[in-house]
Amino acid sequence: MKRILLTLTLIATAAFASMSARADDATNAPAAAAPAPAAATVEQRVTDLEQYFQNMGVGGSGDSKWASKIAGVPGPGHNAWLLTSTALVLFMTLPGLALFYGGLVRKKNVLSVLAQCFLITGLVTILWVFVGYGMIFGGSGAADKEDLIKGIAGSPKIGWMMQSVTSAPNTNYSYWVSENVFAMFQLMFAIITPALIVGSIAERMKFKAIVVFITMWMFVVYFTQGHMVWGINGIMNGVWNANASIKAIDFAGGTVVHMTSGYTGLILCLILGKRIGFPKGNFAPHSLVLTYIGTGMLWVGWYGFNSGSAVAADVVAANAFTTTTIATAVASFVWPLCDWLIKGKPTVLGFCSGAVAGLVAITPACGFVTPQGSIIIGIAVGVICWFMVNKVKSMIGYDDALDTFGVHAVGGTLGAIMTGMFARNVANANLATNLKDKVTDHIFQPLLWEQLKAVGVTLALVIPATVILAYITKMLVGLRPSEEIEIAGLDIAEHGEEGYTA
Amino acid sequence: MKKIEAIIKPFKLEEVKDALSEIGIEGMTVTEVKGFGRQKGHTEIYRGSEYTVDFLPKIKLELVVADTQTDACVAAIIKSAKTGKIGDGKVFVSSVEQAVRIRTEEKGESAV
Numbered sequence: 001m002k003r004i005l006l007t008l009t010l011i012a013t014a015a016f017a018s019m020s021a022r023a024d025d026a027t028n029a030p031a032a033a034a035p036a037p038a039a040a041t042v043e044q045r046v047t048d049l050e051q052y053f054q055n056m057g058v059g060g061s062g063d064s065k066w067a068s069k070i071a072g073v074p075g076p077g078h079n080a081w082l083l084t085s086t087a088l089v090l091f092m093t094l095p096g097l098a099l100f101y102g103g104l105v106r107k108k109n110v111l112s113v114l115a116q117c118f119l120i121t122g123l124v125t126i127l128w129v130f131v132g133y134g135m136i137f138g139g140s141g142a143a144d145k146e147d148l149i150k151g152i153a154g155s156p157k158i159g160w161m162m163q164s165v166t167s168a169p170n171t172n173y174s175y176w177v178s179e180n181v182f183a184m185f186q187l188m189f190a191i192i193t194p195a196l197i198v199g200s201i202a203e204r205m206k207f208k209a210i211v212v213f214i215t216m217w218m219f220v221v222y223f224t225q226g227h228m229v230w231g232i233n234g235i236m237n238g239v240w241n242a243n244a245s246i247k248a249i250d251f252a253g254g255t256v257v258h259m260t261s262g263y264t265g266l267i268l269c270l271i272l273g274k275r276i277g278f279p280k281g282n283f284a285p286h287s288l289v290l291t292y293i294g295t296g297m298l299w300v301g302w303y304g305f306n307s308g309s310a311v312a313a314d315v316v317a318a319n320a321f322t323t324t325t326i327a328t329a330v331a332s333f334v335w336p337l338c339d340w341l342i343k344g345k346p347t348v349l350g351f352c353s354g355a356v357a358g359l360v361a362i363t364p365a366c367g368f369v370t371p372q373g374s375i376i377i378g379i380a381v382g383v384i385c386w387f388m389v390n391k392v393k394s395m396i397g398y399d400d401a402l403d404t405f406g407v408h409a410v411g412g413t414l415g416a417i418m419t420g421m422f423a424r425n426v427a428n429a430n431l432a433t434n435l436k437d438k439v440t441d442h443i444f445q446p447l448l449w450e451q452l453k454a455v456g457v458t459l460a461l462v463i464p465a466t467v468i469l470a471y472i473t474k475m476l477v478g479l480r481p482s483e484e485i486e487i488a489g490l491d492i493a494e495h496g497e498e499g500y501t502a
Numbered sequence: 503m504k505k506i507e508a509i510i511k512p513f514k515l516e517e518v519k520d521a522l523s524e525i526g527i528e529g530m531t532v533t534e535v536k537g538f539g540r541q542k543g544h545t546e547i548y549r550g551s552e553y554t555v556d557f558l559p560k561i562k563l564e565l566v567v568a569d570t571q572t573d574a575c576v577a578a579i580i581k582s583a584k585t586g587k588i589g590d591g592k593v594f595v596s597s598v599e600q601a602v603r604i605r606t607e608e609k610g611e612s613a614v
Contacts (some may be wrong), residue, residue, distance in 0.1 A: 283548075347547070389550060394551070403549060
């Protein structure tokens with residue numbers, strides 16, 4: 001305990017020292033050399049307002065620049081939607097995912113899952129404020145030397161403690177949304193991603209090991225993958241980075257969120273080994289009612305996740321909302337239909353699993369595909385994930401407790417690939433900016449190849465990193481609780497509480 | 503005095519209770535129990551994992567009655583609890599040596 005306190009004190013001291021150093025830098029900076037543009041005329045002020053309606057920048061560009069009266073002012077409509085979306089995405093983890101997973105475990109482990117989700121919420125927020133936001137979204141994009149590895153790994157030094165983050169928009173990412181709102185919105189993604197991993201390792205990983213593993217994993221995997229895909233100079237940011245070496249697209253996190261967490265889940269569950277008694281014992285979910293409630297919350301929250309990822313209340317957000325609804329509804333219909341046709345009964349868990357699989361697959365696609373494309377994605381993910389979870393898992397015999405791999409990795413990969421097939425210019429005008437030659441509105445358009453490359457890079461980062469980090473964690477604190485604790489249940493042994501006392 | 507123990511399907515409890523009340527039975531003890539007989543359990547499937555549930559929920563009814571009432575009671579239980587399908591349950595009858603009403607300390611048949 002003393003050691004932890006000492007470390008915390010050191011971190012805090014270093015943080016404040018660096019903050020004051022930065023402030024000094026700012027005051028000593030030389031004044032800008034370029035002459036200030038002229039004050040805006042009434043016509044130009046009207047143009048600025050029209051730009052707001054279309055989610056575009058103010059103040060003109062090139063030779064006709066003017067000093068906009070609303071430059072640096074967040075746009076109320078766009079900001080309001082992102083504030084709402086941010087809360088919705090938090091709602092996905094607390095309580096959505098926590099209840100979804102909580103219902104699927106056995107009674108004796110329900111609190112351990114809830115505790116892990118809450119732990120991750122606090123832990124990731126702290127990492128995010130100190131370095132995480134800066135590592136993904138910090139830096140101007142122009143000064144690539146700020147990165148640890150150009151376009152791949154941002155530096156923990158950029159945006160230390162979010163000191164440069166204010167209510168003014170950061171036009172690298174949004175013309176109208178306050179940067180602090182944007183930072184909180186993105187934080188919620190960073191929270192739910194490691195929380196998804198909990199599904200694979202449920203009921204059999206030490207709480208301490210989860211703290212250690214997730215902390216390291218956020219730096220090595222999430223902040224890096226996030227920077228590559230969403231950072232302004234990221235090497236896989238095909239939509240906004242003209243110099244991206246892989247011109248891939250990922251609207252709301254198919255690779256960053258679902259593939260990273262899903263494949264990490266698989267590797268971890270292989271390294272951890274099966275739960276004691278698996279697969280002979282009774283591992284039936286203790287409350288599908290909780291799972292059902294959690295699923296509903298996930299779906300509602302996912303509108304913030306997907307539609308909010310337009311970072312504006314604009315036409316792209318409207319399309320993302322539509323495609324998210326369609327793909328999810330279709331998959332939630334197809335999965336229990338497979339249950340019914342192949343196993344004889346449509347199951348409640350099938351409805352819930354289908355909905356989540358649909359949400360996962362449409363995540364990278366929602367802002368780029370048309371409603372027609374989203375129907376096909378919904379059908380495909382419903383059938384393919386059903387087979388992964390119901391047939392392939394038992395054939396191979398790994399113990400992916402709550403199917404993080406079968407739903408998130410498989411659905412995320414499928415979504416990333418199908419985004420390459422069904423992204424259409426009519427769905428998102430931004431595709432024409434840097435991807436004119438990639439998005440040709442055909443199923444086998446060149447974008448598909450770029451998406452496959454992005455899938456490959458993601459796997460090449462996630463799999464080795466997870467193996468190494470898991471063994472480091474094992475060396476430091478051990479991975480599994482004792483047999484006695486695992487059989488008694490993690491709730492009492494690790495948290496000293498019971499979920500149901502009556 | 504005889505003790506009647508009946509294992510019945512849970513949804514039949516109301517009917518059995520009413521049938522016993524009709525023939526003048528004034529008290530009984532009911533417990534929720536689990537078990538299996540020839541009906542066996544059933545299989546549940548969660549995402550491809552199959553679990554056999556051996557023990558099914560049943561209701562156990564216990565009542566102690568005077569010797570003269572025994573046959574009528576058993577008949578009433580059988581008539582009201584029967585569905586004709588497997589899993590309807592069983593009735594057991596055994597002798598009881600003594601009964602005491604705690605409040606009044608009455609003994610024997612007047613206590614039941």
